[in-house]
Amino acid sequence: MATHDVLVIDPSTLFRQGLRQLLPQDFRVVSEARDVEAARAELSAPTPNDISGAKPSGRSVALVLFDVTDAGEFRAAANQLHSLFPEARLVYLTNGFDAPRLRMALEAGIDGYLTKDRSSNALIQSLHLVMLGEKVFPSDLALLLTQQNHTGSVGAGSPHKGLSMRETQILRALVKGESNKVIANGLHITEATVKVHLKSLLRKINCNNRTQAAIWALNNGLTEATPTAGAA
Structure with a gap:
């Protein structure tokens, strides 16, 4: 070890x-x-x-x-x-x-x-x-920030700023600090696919990196679980 x-x-x-x-x-x-x-x-x-x-x-x-x-x-x-x-x-x-x-x-x-x-x-x-x-x-820390800066709840099937369901799932994973490998395993997709979705969502929300994206997600209430069925 x-x-x-x-x-x-x-x-x-x-x-x-x-x-x-x-x-x-x-x-x-x-x-x-x-x-x-x-x-x-x-x-x-x-x-x-x-x-x-x-x-x-x-x-x-x-x-x-x-x-x-x-x-x-x-x-x-x-x-x-x-x-x-x-x-x-x-x-x-x-x-x-x-x-x-x-x-x-x-x-x-x-x-x-x-x-x-x-x-x-x-x-x-x-x-x-x-x-x-x-x-x-801590997950409750993310919840605290979300409650303080909440600007409107985002439904599980409702894309925000043109985000697809899969991009929304990945954003929520970024809030938890998950790596591309962990995200890929959790969503049953490849790391390459995660990278494609990540690049797309960063462009849509006008962020330069994962940290900025996580902060954006927290500020916009993207912390609740999203079902994976039907996501591309």
Whole structure:
């Protein structure tokens, strides 16, 4: 089993230490810090036993689990982490959730938004999904944003902005952070077909990428399940 080097950033020392003990062997915590700046200093400082100053570089960290003291710091922290650890998966692990932070997480390209009240097994399972390339966001978080920005319910068989039923299904899958492979398996179509539909729906809703499309879908109430029968 592959081992993933993990950086934990959280204001609480107790939480950081507890998480280090909680994670299984395939998630190796190589460093922990109270905030992004402290993490930068920790990873760049030489250790007493290493005169070369070698430390895990930004590229060697595979996963960053982070929280911020103030929600207003989220966007800046996410941007810094992307810059410091361009190859790492970023997971926002925090207390509770709200629509503004979900929107910022989607826009910032975060790989996961997880809450600290989940069980250890659920957390570990979610982290494994993230490392497989999935986007992991709580389903009730999507519902919260939809309720806040709801502009009209879209019926299961009613295309919106000229979207076909299949395109609507794929949009809903994007909201859940599903990859093309997962979408294809769920809809019993090929990944190539998913890509064709995705290109078409992005053009129709005037979005440039999957993240923008997911935000558009949330803002337009596209979160309810859609039957697959008859979809092309």
